[in-house]
Amino acid sequence: MEAVVEATDLERTYGETVALAGASLAVERGEIFALIGPNGAGKTTLVRALTGTTEPDAGTARILGEPPTAIDRDRLGVLPQDFSPPDRLSARELLAYYAGLYDDPRDPDDVLADVGLVDAGDTWYEDLSGGQQRRACVGSTLVNDPDALFLDEPTTGIDPAGRRTMWRLIEELAADGTTVVLTTHDMAEAQRLADRVGLLADGSLVARGTPETLVRDHGGSSRLTIETAADVDAFDALEYPVERPERGRSRSGNADGAVVVRGIDPAEIGTVVDFLEGRELEYTKLSWSEPDLEDVYLELADETELERTDRVDEPEDNPDLARAGETA
Amino acid sequence: MTRVGRVRSETSAGWRSFVRRRTAVFFTFFFPVILIVIFGALVRTDPGGGGLFAEPPAYYVPGYLAVVVLFTPLSRMGSEVARHREGNRFEKLATTPLTRGEWLLAQTVVNAVIIGLASLLILALVIVLTGAEIAFSPLLVPYILVGVVCFNGIGAMLGSYTDSQDGAIAASNAIGLPLLFLSETFISLEQLPGWFEPLVNLSPLTYFARGVRAATASDAATSTVAGLDPALANLGILTAIAVVVFALGARSIPRTD
Numbered sequence: 001m002e003a004v005v006e007a008t009d010l011e012r013t014y015g016e017t018v019a020l021a022g023a024s025l026a027v028e029r030g031e032i033f034a035l036i037g038p039n040g041a042g043k044t045t046l047v048r049a050l051t052g053t054t055e056p057d058a059g060t061a062r063i064l065g066e067p068p069t070a071i072d073r074d075r076l077g078v079l080p081q082d083f084s085p086p087d088r089l090s091a092r093e094l095l096a097y098y099a100g101l102y103d104d105p106r107d108p109d110d111v112l113a114d115v116g117l118v119d120a121g122d123t124w125y126e127d128l129s130g131g132q133q134r135r136a137c138v139g140s141t142l143v144n145d146p147d148a149l150f151l152d153e154p155t156t157g158i159d160p161a162g163r164r165t166m167w168r169l170i171e172e173l174a175a176d177g178t179t180v181v182l183t184t185h186d187m188a189e190a191q192r193l194a195d196r197v198g199l200l201a202d203g204s205l206v207a208r209g210t211p212e213t214l215v216r217d218h219g220g221s222s223r224l225t226i227e228t229a230a231d232v233d234a235f236d237a238l239e240y241p242v243e244r245p246e247r248g249r250s251r252s253g254n255a256d257g258a259v260v261v262r263g264i265d266p267a268e269i270g271t272v273v274d275f276l277e278g279r280e281l282e283y284t285k286l287s288w289s290e291p292d293l294e295d296v297y298l299e300l301a302d303e304t305e306l307e308r309t310d311r312v313d314e315p316e317d318n319p320d321l322a323r324a325g326e327t328a
Numbered sequence: 329m330t331r332v333g334r335v336r337s338e339t340s341a342g343w344r345s346f347v348r349r350r351t352a353v354f355f356t357f358f359f360p361v362i363l364i365v366i367f368g369a370l371v372r373t374d375p376g377g378g379g380l381f382a383e384p385p386a387y388y389v390p391g392y393l394a395v396v397v398l399f400t401p402l403s404r405m406g407s408e409v410a411r412h413r414e415g416n417r418f419e420k421l422a423t424t425p426l427t428r429g430e431w432l433l434a435q436t437v438v439n440a441v442i443i444g445l446a447s448l449l450i451l452a453l454v455i456v457l458t459g460a461e462i463a464f465s466p467l468l469v470p471y472i473l474v475g476v477v478c479f480n481g482i483g484a485m486l487g488s489y490t491d492s493q494d495g496a497i498a499a500s501n502a503i504g505l506p507l508l509f510l511s512e513t514f515i516s517l518e519q520l521p522g523w524f525e526p527l528v529n530l531s532p533l534t535y536f537a538r539g540v541r542a543a544t545a546s547d548a549a550t551s552t553v554a555g556l557d558p559a560l561a562n563l564g565i566l567t568a569i570a571v572v573v574f575a576l577g578a579r580s581i582p583r584t585d
Contacts, residue, residue, distance in 0.1 A: 053419045053584050078423040084415030086341055088348040093341070100337025101424045124348075140420070 002029045004148055004179040010049050010059035012042075012203075019045035020056065021203035027196075032170065032180040034194035036187065036293075038301045042203040043183040044081045047152050050181065051078050063148050074103050077146030081153055081183075083137050087126035091117050091136045094125055099143040106143055115139040116165045131158040138166060142173075149173065151182040155189060167193055187294040197293065199300050206300055211293050218299050219291030221263035224272060228283040232259050238275055240264050264288070334426050338434035342408075346438060352404075356442060360395040360450050367514075368392070368458035383516065385460035386545040390537035391513035392454055396446040397472055398533055401439050401479035402486065402504045405577075406496030408435060409487025413582060422583040429578040436480045436574075443476050444469075465543035467559050474563065475536045478570035481577030488580035512537045532573070535566040 005027040012020040019042045027033040035043045048054035052068030063071050099105035115135040155163045191211045198208040235242040241262040454460045490496045511533035539562030553561035
C-alpha cells in the first residue's frame with residue numbers, strides 16, 4: 001500500500017521541553033490514523049511537524065511523497081488546534097473565503113451541508129455555538145477536497161449527535177480515498193473511527209496498531225463492576241481477581257464504593273451474584289464490560305503519568321527538586 | 329485559483345471583517361477629524377507668528393493625512409497580525425496556497441480603501457475648517473497608496489514581533505507618535521535642532537510629507553532632490569522604502585510556530 005503520510009524519527013524540543021522524541025509513523029491512502037495521548041504528549045507538535053508548520057530538530061516528514069513545505073497545498077487540509085477564524089463572517093462566507101484560496105474548490109454550500117450547518121449558514125461565526133463553530137472549522141478543511149487531511153481535535157465541543165455526523169463524514173472521506181490523521185481525547189471516537197491508533201506519550205509513540213490489537217495486547221481482561229459499600233476484603237473468597245479501582249481510574253467515575261472483578265465471562269456473572277447473596281453483601285448495581293481503548297489508554301498513558309508523578313513526589317531522585325524542598 | 333483570485337478572497341474577508349466592527353470604523357474616521365478640529369479650528373495656525381503652527385494652513389495637510397496614512401496601518405496591521413497569531417490563523421493559512429506576500433497585499437488593499445476614504449474626508453474638512461488653499465494634484469493618490477504599503481509593512485512587523493494585540497497597539501503608538509511629529513509634518517525642520525536632521529531623513533513619513541506638500545501647497549518652499557521635481561523625487565524615495573519594508577513585513581509573518 002502507498003504511504004501518504006510518513007514520519008521518521010521526528011524530534012522537536014522547546015527549550016527544556018521535549019515535545020517529540022523520535023516519533024515515526026506511516027499512514028496509508030484512505031486510512032484513518034488517530035493519535036491519542038495525554039495533554040502535552042506531543043500530538044499537536046507531531047501534526048505540526050507533519051504539515052510543515054513546525055520545523056523538526058531532527059528526522060523527516062513526507063506527505064504524498066513530498067516534504068510538507070513542498071507539497072501542493074491544494075491536496076492538503078489542516079485543522080489546527082485552538083483554531084479561531086475571522087469571527088464576523090457568516091459560516092457560509094467563512095467557507096467561501098477559504099474556498100477562494102484554492103484552484104478548484106468545492107461549492108461552499110455543499111460543505112455546509114456536509115458539516116450539518118445549512119440552517120446556520122448565514123449566522124456570524126462569533127454567534128454560532130461552540131460545537132457549530134468547530135463544525136465550521138472542520139468545513140474549512142474540506143473546501144479543497146484534500147487528499148491528506150489533518151484534524152487536531154476535530155470534535156471538541158460538539159454534541160453527541162453532531163459528533164456522529166462528523167464521524168460519518170470522516171468515514172465517507174476515508175472511503176473515498178482521503179487519508180486522515182486526527183488527534184483526539186475521546187477514546188470512543190478513536191475506537192469508532194480509526195483504522196489504526198497511535199498512543200503518544202512523552203513525545204514517543206509507545207504503542208500503535210488497530211484498536212482491536214491494542215485492546216487485545218494492552219487492554220487487560222473483561223470487568224464486572226459491583227457498586228457496593230462492602231470492603232474489598234470481603235471478596236477475597238471469590239475465585240476471580242478482585243480490585244478496588246484506584247481513584248481516578250474508575251470507568252464510571254465511582255471509584256469510591258465500587259469493586260471490580262476481572263476476567264469474568266458474562267455466563268459466570270450468576271456465580272458472583274450467588275456469592276454476594278450468600279454472604280449478604282449488599283450492592284446497588286452490577287455492570288459488565290469488555291476492555292476497550294480507554295483501558296489501553298489508562299494502562300499505557302498512566303504508566304507515563306505515574307512516572308511523572310513519582311518524579312515529582314520523590315524529590316530525592318532529583319537533586320534540584322530535593323534542594324527546592326529543603327528550601328521550602 | 330490565480331494569485332488575483334486568492335488576494336480577492338482574502339481582501340473580501342478582510343473588508344467584511346473590518347466594516348462589521350463598527351467601533352473600529354467609527355474611530356478610524358473620528359481620530360483624524362478630532363485632530364483637525366483641535367489643531368485646525370481651535371488652536372488655529374498663526375503664519376509668521378513664530379512657535380508651533382506658524383505656517384500657512386496648507387502646510388499641515390500632509391500632517392493631517394499622515395494621521396491616517398501612518399496610524400491606521402500601524403495599529404490595524406499590528407493588531408490584525410497579532411489576532412491571526414493568537415487564533416492560529418497563520419498556521420491554517422500556511423497550509424493553503426495563499427502566500428504571506430499575498431496576505432499582506434490583501435490587507436494593504438483593504439487599508440488603502442479605508443485610508444483613501446478617510447483622506448477625502450480629511451481634505452474636505454481641512455479646506456472647510458482651516459481655509460487651506462491646496463492644489464488637488466493626482467500625485468496624492470500614489471502618495472497615499474505607497475504610504476499605506478510602507479506603513480502596512482511596518483505594522484506587520486510590529487504584529488509579528490510583539491507577543492499580543494495589546495503589545496502591538498502599544499508598540500504602534502510608541503513608534504507612530506514620534507514619527508508623526510518629527511517627520512516634517514507638523515513641525516518644520518527649522519524648529520528642530522540641527523543634529524536631528526539626519527534622524528528626520530530616516531523616517532519614511534518625511535518623504536511622504538515633503539512630497540505631498542510639494543504636490544499640494546503651491547506656495548510651499550520645498551527643496552528639489554538632486555535637481556528633480558520634489559513631488560516626484562520624494563515619491564520615488566518613498567516607493568523604494570515601501571518595497572523594502574513590504575518585503576520585510578511579509579517575511580516577518582509567521583508560517584511556523
